[in-house]
Amino acid sequence: MISIAVDAMGGDFGEKPIIDGVLQALEENKSFNVVLVGDENLLKPLIPEHLKQFVSYEHCKLVFPMDESATEALKYKESTIYKAIDLLREKKVQAVLSAGHSGATMSLATLRVGRLKNVLRPAIATLMPNINDKTLFLDVGANTDCKSEHLFQFAVMGEAYAKELMNISKPRVALLSNGEEDSKGNELTKESHKLLKKLPNFVGNAEGRDIFNGKIDVLVCDGFSGNIILKACEGVATAIFSMLKDKTKKSKIALLGAMLMKPVFKSLKKHIDWQEYGGAPLLGIKGCVIISHGKSDSRAIKNAIFQALKFSKSNIYQVIESELENFEK
Amino acid sequence: MISIAVDAMGGDFGEKPIIDGVLQALEENKSFNVVLVGDENLLKPLIPEHLKQFVSYEHCKLVFPMDESATEALKYKESTIYKAIDLLREKKVQAVLSAGHSGATMSLATLRVGRLKNVLRPAIATLMPNINDKTLFLDVGANTDCKSEHLFQFAVMGEAYAKELMNISKPRVALLSNGEEDSKGNELTKESHKLLKKLPNFVGNAEGRDIFNGKIDVLVCDGFSGNIILKACEGVATAIFSMLKDKTKKSKIALLGAMLMKPVFKSLKKHIDWQEYGGAPLLGIKGCVIISHGKSDSRAIKNAIFQALKFSKSNIYQVIESELENFEK
Numbered sequence: 115m116i117s118i119a120v121d122a123m124g125g126d127f128g129e130k131p132i133i134d135g136v137l138q139a140l141e142e143n144k145s146f147n148v149v150l151v152g153d154e155n156l157l158k159p160l161i162p163e164h165l166k167q168f169v170s171y172e173h174c175k176l177v178f179p180m181d182e183s184a185t186e187a188l189k190y191k192e193s194t195i196y197k198a199i200d201l202l203r204e205k206k207v208q209a210v211l212s213a214g215h216s217g218a219t220m221s222l223a224t225l226r227v228g229r230l231k232n233v234l235r236p237a238i239a240t241l242m243p244n245i246n247d248k249t250l251f252l253d254v255g256a257n258t259d260c261k262s263e264h265l266f267q268f269a270v271m272g273e274a275y276a277k278e279l280m281n282i283s284k285p286r287v288a289l290l291s292n293g294e295e296d297s298k299g300n301e302l303t304k305e306s307h308k309l310l311k312k313l314p315n316f317v318g319n320a321e322g323r324d325i326f327n328g329k330i331d332v333l334v335c336d337g338f339s340g341n342i343i344l345k346a347c348e349g350v351a352t353a354i355f356s357m358l359k360d361k362t363k364k365s366k367i368a369l370l371g372a373m374l375m376k377p378v379f380k381s382l383k384k385h386i387d388w389q390e391y392g393g394a395p396l397l398g399i400k401g402c403v404i405i406s407h408g409k410s411d412s413r414a415i416k417n418a419i420f421q422a423l424k425f426s427k428s429n430i431y432q433v434i435e436s437e438l439e440n441f442e443k
Numbered sequence: 444m445i446s447i448a449v450d451a452m453g454g455d456f457g458e459k460p461i462i463d464g465v466l467q468a469l470e471e472n473k474s475f476n477v478v479l480v481g482d483e484n485l486l487k488p489l490i491p492e493h494l495k496q497f498v499s500y501e502h503c504k505l506v507f508p509m510d511e512s513a514t515e516a517l518k519y520k521e522s523t524i525y526k527a528i529d530l531l532r533e534k535k536v537q538a539v540l541s542a543g544h545s546g547a548t549m550s551l552a553t554l555r556v557g558r559l560k561n562v563l564r565p566a567i568a569t570l571m572p573n574i575n576d577k578t579l580f581l582d583v584g585a586n587t588d589c590k591s592e593h594l595f596q597f598a599v600m601g602e603a604y605a606k607e608l609m610n611i612s613k614p615r616v617a618l619l620s621n622g623e624e625d626s627k628g629n630e631l632t633k634e635s636h637k638l639l640k641k642l643p644n645f646v647g648n649a650e651g652r653d654i655f656n657g658k659i660d661v662l663v664c665d666g667f668s669g670n671i672i673l674k675a676c677e678g679v680a681t682a683i684f685s686m687l688k689d690k691t692k693k694s695k696i697a698l699l700g701a702m703l704m705k706p707v708f709k710s711l712k713k714h715i716d717w718q719e720y721g722g723a724p725l726l727g728i729k730g731c732v733i734i735s736h737g738k739s740d741s742r743a744i745k746n747a748i749f750q751a752l753k754f755s756k757s758n759i760y761q762v763i764e765s766e767l768e769n770f771e772k
Contacts, residue, residue, distance in 0.1 A: 183626070245682050245689075255621060258629040292584060292670035297512070300587040300667040322675025326682035338629040339671060341621035342664075346651025346672045350679040353574050353655035357714065360574075361707045371703025378690045378697045385686065 115147055116426050117207040118419060119198040122152035123177045124214020126408040129153075132213060133160045135415020140165050142416075146423055149207055151198040172197050177214065180408070184217025188225060195219055199226050202401045209402035209422040211393065213410045220256050223396055223403045230431060232438040235260075236398035237268045237337070238405060239275060240344065241391040246328040250276055250285075254340035254394065262305035265289070265334055267438065269310055271397040272332040274433040279395075279424055282331050287313060288320035290335035290343075295319065302336060310334070312441065351386060389414035392421035398434070402426045444476055445755050446536040447748060448527040451481035452506045453543020455737040458482075461542060462489045464744020469494050471745075475752055478536055480527040501526050506543065509737070513546030517554060524548055528555050531730045538731035538751040540722065542739045549585050552725055552732045559760060561767040564589075565727035566597045566666070567734060568604060569673065570720040575657040579605055579614075583669035583723065591634035594618070594663055596767065598639055600726040601661040603762040608724075608753055611660050616642060617649035619664035619672075624648065631665060639663070641770065680715060718743035721750035727763065731755045 120136055122129050129152060136148055137160075147168050150157050154173040161169050178193040190196055195214050199222040201207045212219045216238070224236055239252035252272050257264060269287050276285035289310050291299040296307060298319055310316045317330060322343060324330050335343075362368045372379070384390060392414070393406035402425040406418045449465055451458050458481060465477050466489075476497050479486050483502040490498050507522040519525055524543050528551040530536045541548045545567070553565055568581035581601050586593060598616050605614035618639050620628040625636060627648055639645045646659060651672060653659050664672075691697045701708070713719060721743070722735035731754040735747045 243682075245685055258621060290671055292587060292667055292674075300665075303667075321678075322671045322673070323678030323681065325675060326678040335671075336629075338621055338632075339668060342619060342651045342668060343672060343675045344651070345621075346654060347675055347679045349650075349652030349655040350676045351683060352652065353572075354680060354683055354711070354715070356574055357711055358707065361710055362704065365707065368704050368707045371700040371705075371707075374700025375691065375697050375704065376700075378687065378694065378700075381690055382683070382686055386683070 115145065116209065116423060117147040117149060118209045118211060118422050119149045119151055119172070119201040119207040120419075121194045121198045121210070121212035121214050122150045122157055123194050124212050125406070125410055126213070129157060129160070131410060131412045132415050133157065134412035135410070136419065137162070137165060138412055138416040139419040140168050143420070143423075144168060149201060151194045151201070172201060178218045180215055182215070182218070184215065184221045187215075187218035187221045190218075196222055199223055199403075202403070203227050208426040209404065211404045211406060211415070211418050211422055213406035213408055213415070216255065216405045219403065219405055220396055223399045223401070227399050227401045227403070229398055230400055230438075231435045232442055233271075233398040233434070234267055235264050236396050237271060238394050239272060239397050240394040242325050242347070243386045243391075244326045244328045248280070248391070249325050249330060250280065250332045251325060251340060251344070252332075252334060252397065253337040254344050255337045256396070257337040259338070260302065260336035262302060262309050265302070265306040265336065266309040267398070269313055269316070269332070269334045270437045270441070271434050272334060273313065273315055274430050274437060275395065275397060276331050278428040278430040278433055280331070284315055285331040286317045286329070287315045287332040287334065288317050288324065288330040290322070290333055290339060291319035292321070293319065294321060390417060393418035395421065395425060400431065444474065445538065445752060446476040446478060447538045447540060447751050448478045448480055448501070448530040448536040449748075450523045450527045450539070450541035450543050451479045451486055452523050453541050454735070454739055455542070458486060458489070460739060460741045461744050462486065463741035464739070465748065466491070466494060467741055467745040468748040469497050472749070472752075473497060478530060480523045480530070501530060507547045509544055511544070511547070513544065513550045516544075516547035516550045519547075525551060528552055528732075531732070532556050537755040538733065540733045540735060540744070540747050540751055542735035542737055542744070545584065545734045548732065548734055549725055552728045552730070556728055556730045556732070558727055559729055559767075560764045561771055562600075562727040562763070563596055564593050565725050566600060567723050568601060568726055569723040571654050571676070572715045573655045573657045577609070577720070578654050578659060579609065579661045580654060580669060580673070581661075581663060581726065582666040583673050584666045585725070586666040588667070589631065589665035591631060591638050594631070594635040594665065595638040596727070598642055598645070598661070598663045599766045599770070600763050601663060602642065602644055603759050603766060604724065604726060605660050607757040607759045607762055609660070613644055614660040615646045615658070616644045616661040616663065617646050617653065617659040619651070619662055619668060620648035621650070622648065623650060719746060722747035724750065724754060729760070
């Protein structure tokens with residue numbers, strides 16, 4: 115039975131949404147155990163009798179501070195995230211889920227659990243909604259300054275995730291650039307393009323809009339570009355809905371229209387809501403680490419747990435290692 | 444009277460929307476002249492009698508090919524864009540407007556017209572809608588690989604545009620990064636942050652979402668980041684409206700709702716539609732060059748002409764030169 119260590123205290127809203135998410139996941143699927151990492155006295159009363167058999171505890175009270183630098187992560191040995199990662203290191207669990215300090219999580223995963231063979235840098239991947247389904251987008255923040263070898267490896271790891279976890283047998287892998295032509299890009303993308311051509315599933319350069327139009331399955335870039343795009347896209351969606359609301363409020367007829375359109379808006383919001391997509395898997399680590407948004411609600415945590423389960427049961431580690439091994443030769 | 448050279452043939456849809464835009468502008472405002480650069484035989488019949496006095500021609504038939512590299516621009520001496528830029532070089536016009544090959548336009552502007560004193564690299568700026576008004580965003584494509592000195596100058600030029608053309612006396616200038624803290628960023632943004640601190644109106648790092656929430660007036664980044672963000676944001680907006688349409692079509696009640704909300708959708712689309720915003724000014728050149736979207740309709744061209752007029756009448760050249768001079772010392 116798979117065990118998942120959950121950092122129960124790391125999120126922006128404390129333990130409540132995280133425990134609720136864990137319980138919802140257990141109600142739906144009793145095929146796993148959870149180790150709650152956090153204040154046992156606080157957490158124990160939150161678990162109902164019929165689910166107690168699936169839950170154990172790793173007691174600690176310290177939460178890694180959000181305003182602390184990730185480089186300090188090793189010093190906080192008593193923090194929930196350190197303890198959770200060490201459970202993975204000691205193979206007491208198969209997966210870690212944290213909505214806490216993402217930099218610290220990544221840093222501890224890299225330093226304490228370690229990278230898969232031949233992986234130069236782990237990458238944070240995220241699932242973005244597109245008009246048909248989802249696009250895997252990486253790196254979205256782990257590596258602000260990259261070399262072409264890193265981007266090549268991100269592509270290999272993203273492709274493996276798409277194959278093993280998204281059930282896409284031939285994922286269309288693209289490189290983010292400022293134009294589709296091979297010659298487009300900055301120095302990094304031009305160099306990377308040459309390396310990515312070695313991948314049979316590489317479909318060439320893609321532009322930012324291709325994240326959403328369903329033309330590609332995996333989009334690769336450096337962590338700085340990925341992160342700024344992620345936040346800009348969130349910003350556009352938020353601004354559109356906020357302006358729509360403001361303008362609607364000014365007319366009674368429009369308000370009535372909005373009422374009639376409510377199911378449509380709801381379904382659209384659900385499709386583009388990151389909370390539906392689980393968390394962001396950290397790829398390239400010898401274990402499953404899922405980084406959840408600090409503002410995750412119980413639904414996001416529940417989905418991240420199911421994602422962790424799927425990840426832990428998959429062959430992704432072997433696929434990444436054997437692919438990189440092949441290219442090393 | 445200000446004269447504007449208009450590349451009449453460079454857009455994706457030929458001369459029609461461009462001439463329509465020119466005529467609409469002249470109908471509203473007869474305080475300028477236009478030199479239409481293109482096939483005189485084709486263009487002349489499109490100009491109605493009462494506007495003929497405002498229009499002259501620079502005859503040429505060649506359009507710079509969209510699939511040609513910008514580095515070849517100097518070789519196409521008979522192209523509409525080359526001829527238009529040379530009118531500016533010879534001071535026969537005060538502004539150039541082109542919806543053609545943007546790389547060629549920029550390259551010719553730099554090589555044939557030249558940079559303002561102390562300007563290292565010209566930048567393409569664009570206006571993005573935010574929940575209140577507009578945010579000036581640069582560079583969005585002129586310079587794919589930048590140094591911190593370039594980003595510093597983009598900030599100075601963007602600030603000058605906001606002051607002189609957007610009537611903002613103290614524009615809030617920010618640097619695009621992957622977090623608001625001073626320490627966030629890649630090597631380039633960290634270096635640039637130190638330089639930008641010299642600007643009194645610098646408000647620190649901003650994230651992609653800040654383009655849209657009205658917190659800043661000018662956002663600075665390298666041309667690669669700017670371009671990928673621009674396209675990703677277009678992609679989000681397009682995807683949201685396309686999904687909204689698809690979902691609405693499936694329900695008669697929602698369709699009725701959408702009908703009642705039509706004025707709201709229309710007003711929202713107008714606010715976020717780039718065609719309303721004119722073109723993208725090329726900053727740092729000894730003259731006014733406005734780069735319009737290849738897919739510009741007549742409205743976009745009309746707005747770009749008014750933008751060119753305002754630009755030509757402004758003090759932006761002096762402001763940029765004197766600011767850079769001050770910082771040189």
